[in-house]
Ligand SMILES: Nc1ncnc2c1ncn2[C@@H]1O[C@H](COP(=O)(O)OP(=O)(O)OP(=O)(O)O)[C@@H](O)[C@H]1O
């Protein structure tokens with residue numbers, strides 16, 4: 001790498017966060033095509049939900065965005081850059097669905113979170129004061145400060161998950177990929193993390209979050225991508241996250257019931273209630289109106 | 301203090317300590333990945349390289365080194381292209397190479413003393429070999445000092461390592477190259493059979509003593525260097541069995557740690573159980589009163 005190259009990298013303007021997935025197909029080595037012709041694109045200041053049944057290709061899309069599986073057709077671009085370059089430039093942080101790590105490895109919780117900062121350090125990986133502060137903050141945000149001196153294997157499942165979230169936060173990628181971050185996480189922590197995602201959105205980050213908690217999606221996601229081995233619908237939550245689309249995405253799998261107007265309550269409100277649930281957190285529609293935002297998470 | 305008067309004694313002690321230190325550095329990673337037998341495997345895989353070197357008249361270390369690289373890359377290759385588990389692959393590759401070595405040695409009988417390869421003898425090492433070994437150890441140590449943190453991330457969580465742009469494949473190749481080189485070096489101090497102890501025991505001992513990887517590496521290096529330094533000295537009195545003495549010292553340290561380690565030792569576990577039982581008894585007594 002020449003001096004010129006270093007210079008131009010320093011002077012390059014901070015690119016706005018974006019993900020462009022164009023005609024993406026992914027075929028695994030066993031010949032199974034998990035995703036076919038998927039396209040969507042997302043810009044800065046966005047939280048996007050990736051929703052679909054088990055095996056619909058959510059994790060596959062994440063792996064393709066990280067460059068861990070190679071597309072058999074189509075391409076992914078991050079901030080306009082090819083995937084490998086974006087990953088090398090420390091633009092993306094990724095929390096996989098399940099961590100494939102060695103739980104007996106002699107590292108403390110704080111060391112694991114510090115690993116998120118490595119991309120910001122020189123090649124000897126000596127942490128600066130800023131790095132330490134970011135680690136403290138990240139641990140604080142996920143409520144794991146009290147456990148920072150524990151060996152990583154000595155935590156509960158949900159606590160481990162929170163530590164890896166903290167690591168992604170400390171990494172400060174402009175793009176953050178979270179593959180089912182809320183499974184096994186308690187409600188309080190989930191609310192705290194969602195608050196955090198909103199803050200990051202306000203500062204221009206782009207987050208792609210896969211989830212089965214349909215009920216909370218309208219609370220914090222402004223965009224939705226519905227997936228079933230290809231993109232069924234993608235766009236703003238109000239437009240895309242409708243009973244009809246969800247019906248299409250989930251087929252017969254959803255627990256879905258409706259209560260008619262009169263049977264529900266005897267007054268002039270003729271709207272029916274539709275309850276859709278894929279997981280423990282149901283999604284409730286009043287009439288055919290766009291999904292309501294729940295008040296419980298929103299500050300007054 | 302008779303032997304300290306001899307220059308060759310000092311040389312042997314320093315070279316042993318260097319080799320002990322760098323092997324201990326590598327041991328911190330090997331024993332965590334469950335690759336401990338890799339050291340043994342490499343020690344044996346080197347035999348055909350040594351035999352070939354003698355046949356074509358090349359330096360012993362060069363042949364050994366190439367055989368070592370061949371073995372570790374072979375293992376990496378089989379791992380990548382099959383779903384076999386690591387232990388099966390290690391067993392497969394190293395027995396193949398060892399058999400090849402024996403075959404070569406019997407087809408082209410050489411003057412190489414199998415005893416020197418198997419047992420090693422640092423006290424009788426010629427000057428140029430000593431320099432060779434020292435250079436291997438110092439260079440490997442320097443490289444490890446640069447990449448130890450990236451290796452830690454790679455071995456702990458390869459997905460994350462890749463996601464922060466670390467070239468994990470290159471890093472692993474470098475690691476196994478160093479391992480091959482250090483195995484060759486250790487071969488000359490402790491011999492092929494005991495190489496495995498050098499690349500397992502110090503790391504295993506340190507693992508019992510700490511949950512911090514950085515500290516673990518330091519403890520392992522200190523143990524490796526110290527036992528090798530002292531072991532080489534003591535071996536003068538038992539007439540040359542350097543490997544035996546060094547490894548015995550390492551085992552003694554391991555046993556001490558195994559029993560007395562403050563958190564993961566046998567004694568600590570017993571004390572903790574005791575404390576729980578006593579606390580329970582106290583509560584019961586308190587409730588009865
Ligand atoms: N390594 C692999 N080799 C072959 N097929 C795979 C592999 N990984 C996943 N698949 C298949 O690809 C499809 C999509 O898998 P993926 O993990 O992307 O689903 P998902 O939407 O994340 O599901 P979940 O909700 O269960 O996490 C599945 O049918 C799965 O069986």
Ligand SMILES: [Mg+2]
Pocket residue numbers: 058059060097179
């Ligand atoms: Mg998945």
